[in-house]
Amino acid sequence: SVLRADQIWLDGQLVKWDEGQVHVMTHALHYGLGVFEGIRAYRTHDGRLAVFRLREHIQRLFDSAHICMLKMPFTEDQLVDACLDLLRKQKDLFANGAYLRPVAFMGDGAMGLGAVNPTRVAVTAWDWGAYLGDKGVREGIRAKVSSFTRMHVNVNMVRGKISGQYVNSILAKREAVLAGYDEAILLDISGFVAEASGENIFMVNKKGVIKTPPLSSPILDGITRDTVLKMLRDSGRVVDEVTFTRDALYICNEIFLTGTAAEITPVREVDNRSVGAGKPGPIGTFVQETYFRTVRGMEPRYAEWLTYV
Numbered sequence: 001s002v003l004r005a006d007q008i009w010l011d012g013q014l015v016k017w018d019e020g021q022v023h024v025m026t027h028a029l030h031y032g033l034g035v036f037e038g039i040r041a042y043r044t045h046d047g048r049l050a051v052f053r054l055r056e057h058i059q060r061l062f063d064s065a066h067i068c069m070l071k072m073p074f075t076e077d078q079l080v081d082a083c084l085d086l087l088r089k090q091k092d093l094f095a096n097g098a099y100l101r102p103v104a105f106m107g108d109g110a111m112g113l114g115a116v117n118p119t120r121v122a123v124t125a126w127d128w129g130a131y132l133g134d135k136g137v138r139e140g141i142r143a144k145v146s147s148f149t150r151m152h153v154n155v156n157m158v159r160g161k162i163s164g165q166y167v168n169s170i171l172a173k174r175e176a177v178l179a180g181y182d183e184a185i186l187l188d189i190s191g192f193v194a195e196a197s198g199e200n201i202f203m204v205n206k207k208g209v210i211k212t213p214p215l216s217s218p219i220l221d222g223i224t225r226d227t228v229l230k231m232l233r234d235s236g237r238v239v240d241e242v243t244f245t246r247d248a249l250y251i252c253n254e255i256f257l258t259g260t261a262a263e264i265t266p267v268r269e270v271d272n273r274s275v276g277a278g279k280p281g282p283i284g285t286f287v288q289e290t291y292f293r294t295v296r297g298m299e300p301r302y303a304e305w306l307t308y309v
């Protein structure tokens, strides 16, 4: 189905969906110098609409831009307001939730790698269901370790959510899907597990130890990863931020992926080896339930993460 909403926020103004256009000479279209975010708003238990960790996402957008030396023509507050405004104006359309996509990129003007053109900024929103499918969220997905290696810290800027870097993720994702799997898991250049094509990864080994790769690995500093770390630690569980190998995934009890789009998605199989009992395990289930309760405004201790529209 074709994605459509009524309005788009473009360079400071709300315009009609069809007017959300840029020129083919847009610098970022050729060379990939853009930064973006993926943010979700949920319908809360009392029927309101709330954006989850909006401030943190906008801050990461600005950090990504700073890493790329992409000059931002708006402030963080203005982008926060743009997101809220866009949802407010389309409240009926997004009554059941929305996926927000702020993007900033080098616009048209000069070509060539040394060019510095004005930055264009847009925020769009659409209705996006479970990224890895409802069934995936419920029963777990099948993943494949990719033949593509995750970024290296001196090749790409791993703390940035930078448009051009996503070619690596797209190659991995397509390879996995064409081979009949749901998602790709990428290793770093040393062969340790890094992350999935658009999610961070957690595992629970046979001793019950919960692990996730550290931020010194070439991974995005995922906001869902941070959320899950807090939920697990608040519940008295210990999580090790350490590297581990792909075969550790083969023999562990549980794996789950975390991301704004994918939310908390269990992995039931990796490289044709079943994970644990081949179905979602207790830790992943606890995290998933706590996450969904939180985004729907049902966990008072995490209420500060919600911005009501």
Ligand code: PMP
Binding pocket: 038, 161, 169, 195, 196, 197, 198, 199, 200, 219, 220, 221, 222, 223, 224, 225, 258, 259, 260, 261
């Ligand atoms: N890793 C990659 C490569 C991603 O694209 C994403 C999605 N933004 C994530 C991890 C998860 O990040 P977050 O929880 O902030 O959405």
